[in-house]
Each structure stands twice: as structure tokens, then as C-alpha cells.
Amino acid sequence: MTPNEAPRSRAAGAPSDHRHLLDVAGLEWGQLRRLLDVAGQMRAILATPERRSDELRGTIVATLFYEASTRTRLSFEIAARALGAELLSFDVGTSSVGKGESLVDTLRTLRALGADVVVLRHERSGAPWLAARAFDGSVINAGDGWHAHPTQALLDLSVLSARIGGADGSLRGRSIAIIGDLLHSRVVRSNLHTLIAAGASVRLAGPANLVAGFADLADALTREARARSGDAAGSAQLVASIDAALDGVDAAMALRIQRERLSGGEIDSLEGYRRDWGLTEERLAARAASGCLVMHPGPMNEGVEIDADVADGQRSLVLDQVAAGVPMRMAVLSLAARGELP
Ligand code: CP
Helix, strand or coil: CCCCCCCCCCCCCCCCCCCCEECCCCCCCCHHHHHHHHHHHHHHHHCCCCCCCCCCCCCEEEEEECCCCCCCHHHHHHHHHCCEEEEECCCCHHHHHHHCCHHHHHHHHHCCCCCCCCEEECCCHHHHHHHHHHHHCEEEEEEEECECCCHHHHHHHHHHHHHCCCCCCCCCCCCCECCCCCCCHHHHHHHHHHHCCCCCCCEECCCCCHHCCCCHHHHHHHHHHHHHHHHCCEEEECCHHHHHHHCCCCCCECCCHHHHHCCCCCCCHHHHHHHCCEHHHHHHHHHHCCCCCCEECCCCCCCCCCCHHHHHHCCCCCCHHHHHHHHHHHHHHHHHHHCCCC
């Protein structure tokens, strides 16, 4: 599977029983609205003195992360506990993966130990689809290679919907810029689907060698959305500069320069990258709508793709994004257990 491929779980041959969340490609606004609503119910649980329910009592949730994570892993673990599930926090680094055990054998082992749900992050695009065929339970994609990060897109949508959404929570009439290293970003590939489905106009921008394929992807997704939803459809376009991306936007998301995925030569220097593509207060003040909100999925390279005063400033939703991960991931785990994922 190439990163810009957008398989529908059913088309890709994964089980179609609504226990898995592999991707957000192809989801429609009504399905996203349901996820936002269930996340709202989970926020209400988190606001009670107990901060938990026992909806998933007796369920074992395993977190299986082959790549580093802070936000996604911890928020899934908090979410599982808040629903009363037992947690198997699998440490790939000290496991038999180091002896060469395959992903499929690891999943079969977790199932034999009683795991009902696997939350999987893997460096290979498509690994969750393989997992869904091998694991006789629920598989939740917590990020696969450059390809997809469905729960990040869902939590980003929940934050934007709450802050700048219309009466129905949709983003119709809103413009969102996503700026930076698109090429290596599973976050942008998933956000494109959810933001367009929510009706937003998305503007993409980044250095020429880090946006390969995105003009075509943006056009294809816009055409699909128009065919599906007519005038209510959102859209996406690749623009040539950060200034064009920021022009009048309601929210701007900076993407991390993924130094661990660069092969060398993609950017001249970090200073040059900040100069040409960095989200700075000066640029936002000059170009964006007044009150433009700022997002970053984290972790951030402050002083490179985003300045520290922007990340920590009044416009910033960075910590709102982190906090929104818990109720959204509770919603995903709850719907997985009920077999009601879209
Ligand atoms: N946004 C995100 O996926 O962060 P982590 O890598 O810390 O989970």
C-alpha cells in the first residue's frame, strides 16, 4: 500500500463487521457526526467525580506500538482505563519482537492471552489491514507509516468543530491551512478526508519536494466530495507558498519536520525551513483571519515549523488537541466493543 492510497476497509479485504477502525477515508459527515456525539458522551463521563464508567469491564485492550508515541499511546491507555477495561501495555522493545517474532504471530499471541482490542502503531503503511485479518478481535489504527492516523484526524475534527463549527458542528464555510512536510505525514492524509467530509476548504502547502503527489490527491478528493455531497462538499487544493495558505484562514496546522523519516537533502537547513515555512506570529498577523487558531499534532520542533510563542500563545489549540484525544479514543473503543464503528 502506498501512503497516498486510501483503501476503504471493506475494499481492502479487511473484515467488515464494524469492530475495526483502520482508516477515515470514505467516511461521510453523518458518520463523523456520530463519532463526535459519542466523544461528547465520553466527555460527560470524564466530567463526573468518578471520571470513569465500567462499560468495558472484562475487556482487555492491548496497546502495541512499533513506533514511538506519547500522546496517542497514553490517551488510548487513559481511555481504556476510564471505560473500565484491563490494559495490556505491550513493550515492543523488550518483547520477543526483538527475537524476530512477526506481527501476525505477536497478534495471535496477544489473542491467546485474551486481548479483545489491539491498538496498533506500525512503521509500515497497511500493517493494520494485515492485523485485522490476523486478529480475531478489534484493531484500531494508531498510525501506520506515512499512510493514516485516523484517531488524530477525529480528535482534530472534534476540536475544530467545537471551536469554529456551525450549528451542526460542520466546518462548511471554514478554511483550514495545513503546512509543512506533507509527504511523510499520516496526519495530513487522514485530516484531508475528515475535514473535506466536514465541509471545510483545506489549503495545503510545503516545500516542493515534501508535497509530492498532493496536488493530485487534493483534486481527487475534491472531485469525490463534490460527486457525493454537491455544494455542501468541502475541498482541498495545494498552494505554492505559506502566505497563500494562510490568506484569511480560520485555522492553521503546522506539521512536524519528521527528521527520522528524511533521507537527506529534503531541506537545506532548519533555519531556512523556518524562514520559508515556519508558522510565526508575524505571518499569522499579516495573513490569517483575525482570531485564526493554531494547531499542531505534536511532537513539535519549536523554532522550526512553529515558533514557541505561537505554540504557547492565545491562538494555540495544541493542548486542546492532546486533551481531546481521551474522549475521542474512549468513543472509538466503546464503538469497537459494540461493533458500531463506521
Ligand atoms: N500526534 C501523535 O501521534 O503524537 P504521538 O506520536 O506522541 O502519539
